[in-house]
Amino acid sequence: xxxxxxxxxxxxxxxxxxxxxxxxxxxxxxxxxxxxxxxxxxxxxxxxxxxxxxxxxxxxxxxxxxxxxxxxxxxxxxxxxxxxxxxxxxxxxxxxxxxxxxxxxxxxxxxxxxxxxxxxxxxxxxxxxxxxxxxxxxxxxxxxxxxxxxxxxxxxxxxxxxxxx
Numbered sequence: 296x297x298x299x300x301x302x303x304x305x306x307x308x309x310x311x312x313x314x315x316x317x318x319x320x321x322x323x324x325x326x327x328x329x330x331x332x333x334x335x336x337x338x339x340x341x342x343x344x345x346x347x348x349x350x351x352x353x354x355x356x357x358x359x360x361x362x363x364x365x366x367x368x369x370x371x372x373x374x375x376x377x378x379x380x381x382x383x384x385x386x387x388x389x390x391x392x393x394x395x396x397x398x399x400x401x402x403x404x405x406x407x408x409x410x411x412x413x414x415x416x417x418x419x420x421x422x423x424x425x426x427x428x429x430x431x432x433x434x435x436x437x438x439x440x441x442x443x444x445x446x447x448x449x450x451x452x453x454x455x456x457x458x459x460x
Contacts, residue, residue, distance in 0.1 A: 329419045335394075336420035340412025342437050345400030349412035351420055354392030360409070361396060374406040381414040384431045385424045391417075411436055 330336055333352070340347040358365040358378065369375050382388040393413060397405045414433035418425050428434055442451040449455060 326422050336416045338412045338415030338419055340408045342407030342411060343400045343404035343440055345397060345404035345408040347395055347397040347408035347412040349416045350394045351391045351416045356389035358393040369406060374402055377406045378409050380410055381417055381428055381433045385417055385427050407437060
């Protein structure tokens with residue numbers, strides 16, 4: 296062993312050769328879809344106080360939220376548009392059935408959480424879509440949340456009215 300490696304450059308090249316098969320195996324694992332026994336991809340999305348659990352599977356494109364259809368749960372068209380953005384950006388609208396459970400927050404936060412979870416589930420199903428969804432900003436969790444109320448104030452920033460006389 297000591298006779299084979301004479302200086303640090305030889306040692307470095309030997310280590311690099313030993314690591315190549317490990318990196319190739321990791322790259323193969325990264326390209327595979329992560330599916331459960333029923334052939335669905337799962338992901339969790341968050342926005343404000345809303346948390347969404349999202350499952351997707353190949354199908355005609357039905358979206359079911361908390362047991363209800365999307366147009367019943369989200370009556371406003373803007374919320375339905377927010378929900379479908381990752382599918383449209385990836386060119387997969389109408390190719391996957393989406394089943395979601397969402398809790399907490401209001402309707403706007405829930406729509407944002409579903410968008411985040413759906414983007415992550417699409418990547419779990421098709422890892423090749425990561426670049427398109429990342430470029431659209433669908434994978435980044437929106438960090439904005441309601442500012443907490445401070446003591447000595449009626450709300451987070453508002454002060455009590457000051458009387459001059």
